[in-house]
Amino acid sequence: MKVIVDQHKCVASGQCVLTAPEVFDQREEDGIVVLLTETPPEHLTDDVRQAATLCPAQAIWLAEQEKQEGER
Amino acid sequence: MSTISAPGTDVPPAETPDYPMTRAAGCPFDPPPALHTRQTEAPISRVRLWNGTTPWLVTRYEDVRALLADPRIGSDSTHPHYPHQSPAAKERRRQSRTFITMDDPEHARLRRMVTAAFSIKHVEALRPAIQKIVDDLIDAMLAGPRPVDLVQAFALPVPSLVICALLGVPYADHDFFQTNSRILVRSTTTPEQARAATQLLLDYLDRLIGDKLTHPTDDLLSTLAERVRAGEISRHEAASMGILLLIAGHETTANMIALGTLALLRHPDQLARVSASDDPKPIASAVEELLRYLTIVHSGRRRVAREDIEIGGVTIRAGEGVVLANDIGNRDPAAFPDPDRLDVDRNPRHHVAFGFGVHQCLGQPLARVELQVVYSTLYRRIPTLRLAVGLDQIPFKHDGTVYGVYELPVTW
Ligand code: HEM
Ligand code: SF4
Numbered sequence: 001m002k003v004i005v006d007q008h009k010c011v012a013s014g015q016c017v018l019t020a021p022e023v024f025d026q027r028e029e030d031g032i033v034v035l036l037t038e039t040p041p042e043h044l045t046d047d048v049r050q051a052a053t054l055c056p057a058q059a060i061w062l063a064e065q066e067k068q069e070g071e072r
Numbered sequence: 073m074s075t076i077s078a079p080g081t082d083v084p085p086a087e088t089p090d091y092p093m094t095r096a097a098g099c100p101f102d103p104p105p106a107l108h109t110r111q112t113e114a115p116i117s118r119v120r121l122w123n124g125t126t127p128w129l130v131t132r133y134e135d136v137r138a139l140l141a142d143p144r145i146g147s148d149s150t151h152p153h154y155p156h157q158s159p160a161a162k163e164r165r166r167q168s169r170t171f172i173t174m175d176d177p178e179h180a181r182l183r184r185m186v187t188a189a190f191s192i193k194h195v196e197a198l199r200p201a202i203q204k205i206v207d208d209l210i211d212a213m214l215a216g217p218r219p220v221d222l223v224q225a226f227a228l229p230v231p232s233l234v235i236c237a238l239l240g241v242p243y244a245d246h247d248f249f250q251t252n253s254r255i256l257v258r259s260t261t262t263p264e265q266a267r268a269a270t271q272l273l274l275d276y277l278d279r280l281i282g283d284k285l286t287h288p289t290d291d292l293l294s295t296l297a298e299r300v301r302a303g304e305i306s307r308h309e310a311a312s313m314g315i316l317l318l319i320a321g322h323e324t325t326a327n328m329i330a331l332g333t334l335a336l337l338r339h340p341d342q343l344a345r346v347s348a349s350d351d352p353k354p355i356a357s358a359v360e361e362l363l364r365y366l367t368i369v370h371s372g373r374r375r376v377a378r379e380d381i382e383i384g385g386v387t388i389r390a391g392e393g394v395v396l397a398n399d400i401g402n403r404d405p406a407a408f409p410d411p412d413r414l415d416v417d418r419n420p421r422h423h424v425a426f427g428f429g430v431h432q433c434l435g436q437p438l439a440r441v442e443l444q445v446v447y448s449t450l451y452r453r454i455p456t457l458r459l460a461v462g463l464d465q466i467p468f469k470h471d472g473t474v475y476g477v478y479e480l481p482v483t484w
Contacts, residue, residue: 014436019421057141
């Protein structure tokens with residue numbers, strides 16, 4: 001799974017940091033999302049998926065999902 | 073205003089029900105029964121507001137969430153069809169407009185000026201200070217007379233002290249700003265009263281920002297003053313943002329503390345689970361569930377369609393008002409099994425009590441920490457806390473744009 005974030009869309013809600021703090025952080029100056037790792041380990045997959053669902057600004061994408069949709 | 077829509081959903085004007093609707097007697101925690109009926113029978117259909125306009129009311133969780141995140145929907149309160157909550161709210165928006173009723177890119181530009189203070193890291197660093205505020209207020213309550221009004225002694229001071237420290241507003245002025253906030257969040261307030269209260273708050277915040285321009289301190293108003301100095305916002309915009317943060321920062325959380333306490337006292341099995349726990353995880357879950365179950369911001373998110381939107385067999389036309397009812401959305405069985413049951417173990421993180429989309433609550437990390445500290449401390453320190461009057465004696469904020477109780481007499 002590959003994680004992509006869009007800092008332009010992010011509204012600094014902090015939902016992702018609450019859900020998967022190993023993967024997401026926030027910029028000191030404005031709370032905008034920072035990705036700590038593009039390819040999180042297996043055991044964090046569920047947390048990252050939940051972060052993507054909870055993100056109010058649709059600023060988190062999971063590359064794995066997009067590929068599956070494209071293949072269908 | 074009339075438009076072509078799916079048959080059966082666009083009821084004739086005479087039958088369009090008034091909104092907001094009334095809660096059932098004896099069920100102060102549940103949304104109005106008529107909203108339940110709409111959710112099952114006409115999930116996207118028209119309602120009539122105080123000014124006779126008939127915007128769409130959206131009631132299903134999935135639709136509420138989808139539309140709140142939809143860029144074809146806007147929050148611009150200067151739009152002629154923006155469905156204002158009350159005459160008072162309309163006046164306040166006119167006089168003191170902020171990013172909560174603006175669209176991107178302006179919304180994002182202004183919101184980002186204050187987001188740093190609400191990051192998870194920054195708010196977590198405040199936890200010990202919030203714990204001390206809570207403990208000190210409980211000490212004072214335990215040392216004082218019984219019964220006591222929990223709203224005045226505890227629920228209101230906790231978030232007021234916190235937001236004052238964060239903003240750099242002197243807490244000594246709390247009578248002044250709480251009184252004027254209360255006027256602005258009451259739907260029965262007249263436009264004249266709203267204008268006067270808004271002006272008083274604008275003058276007050278303008279004075280504080282003036283002070284911060286000459287004597288900057290380590291707080292949000294000083295950050296805003298710095299933006300004024302840099303020419304990025306006017307003093308009026310800075311004062312308006314100050315009002316938004318001051319009101320949103322204490323009115324909402326105060327109501328969650330008092331109403332949440334009442335809900336727990338009325339559900340002793342659930343209260344037992346909360347007070348038995350020292351562990352942050354179950355407490356965090358209980359906070360999410362109380363946010364969902366109570367959804368105190370109960371008068372719907374107000375929006376205007378910017379383009380035609382097809383949803384749920386209905387066409388919302390560009391320029392029409394839309395009300396997203398997040399309160400009934402949070403009771404949708406499709407998203408929350410057995411939704412009318414308070415279940416503190418359910419951890420419903422996907423609730424829409426803080427809204428959704430780009431306007432999702434800026435202060436949610438702070439509100440969460442405040443509520444976690446309160447719920448993990450109050451019932452542990454006062455295990456025999458109980459109501460001092462019957463439920464029927466408690467005045468609920470049926471006339472508030474934020475729901476809650478005006479008074480909560482408790483004893484122990
Ligand atoms: C339990 C407490 C709270 C609840 C239930 C709550 C609820 C909400 C909701 C539903 C919205 C969305 C408005 C919309 O979509 O039109 C919102 C926005 C907002 N809230 Fe809160 N809130 C709470 C606490 C706070 C606190 C403590 C602050 C701190 C200052 C705050 C500041 C704001 C601001 C500034 C916005 C506007 C965000 C924007 O438009 O981008 N709120 N809140
Ligand atoms: S959840 Fe989304 S909006 Fe919130 S901080 Fe993370 S990326 Fe930004």
